[in-house]
Amino acid sequence: MTTTAAESDPRLAHIKESIRTIPGFPKAGILFRDVTTLLLDHKAFKDTTDIFVERYKDMKIDVVVGIEARGFIFGPPIALAIGAKFVPQRKPKKLPGPVVGEEYELEYGTDRIEMHVGAVQPGERCLIVDDLIATGGTLAAGIRLLERVGAEVVECACLIELSDLKGREKLKGKPLFILVDFEGE
Template sequence: MSTGDTQDPAGRISGIKSALRVIPHFPKPGIMFQDITTLLLNPKAFKDTIDLFVERYKNENISLIAGIEARGFIFGPPIALAIGAKFIPLRKPNKLPGEVISEKYILEYGSDCLEMHVGAVQSGDQAVVVDDLIATGGTLCAAINLLERAGAEVAECACVIEVPDLKGRERLKLHGKPLYVLVESQLEPTSK
């Protein structure tokens, strides 16, 4: 699976892409930050984003949407509500009350961890992991591991933006998981 362009005769993908903003050298020199905040300020583009994901998953027997902190929390809940699935937040350490399970993972600049409530997943749950962007794929792979350790089957990962040069899609393929994205990253700064 690749970007949504081929399945969008209404031009929603181009509207989403034009609503995104690229900020050069943020949060550090050399990074072309793919900013979704301008998408959120555009009700039509934001709705189109949610609608495209809902259209993809509404008839796929998905029982849970897992959103990765923090921007996965923006897109995941409305998708879950629209398809009749539960929403599970995957959070950074020490943010969830009660008993949690954890998954540590390595990033290009260190390590991190995702946590989820014990009991949030039922054995056999069909899951989609949602985030705003896939770069190297490390966070999505950690989410897959965490959900599958708890008994879910991750059907797919879904992101608004993909940075193809960082090869996250290939890393997900090693996990045997497909990726659905709406747009590829823009390399030029935008002025929004």
């Protein structure tokens, strides 16, 4: 199930306009959606965070999990505002101490995300935050990792969805909340 922020929300147009598109990055044929320009716009950044906080403030979220790297930008302010802890899911060999990890497939090969052992407890209600869902592999791995340690994934939240790539299908029905869609653009 995918939920998109109410299109009538006047903040969304400005948020979408603040995201820069870079053709041909990182390779020819790709339209890269760059959120760093949103971060330069105080109002767009605040509105983005506010919309997420408004959605999650009453959902009894225990843990906000941010996926490397841009989930680290949006996750902590959401966690602070809703009174939840923040847990990063990182690429391999970035976290000190014991970790638990999950591999996922890329177009050519595999990758892995990890988090500290014990950072998320069985039964905790989790929100996974990332900047973008494209093919869905990273979010799906994040869900599997959290469920493997006994957590409940309440929802995934992304600023951007590239719906043409059908990444939500890899989430196997897990709720997904997005702010802006760049379908067909």
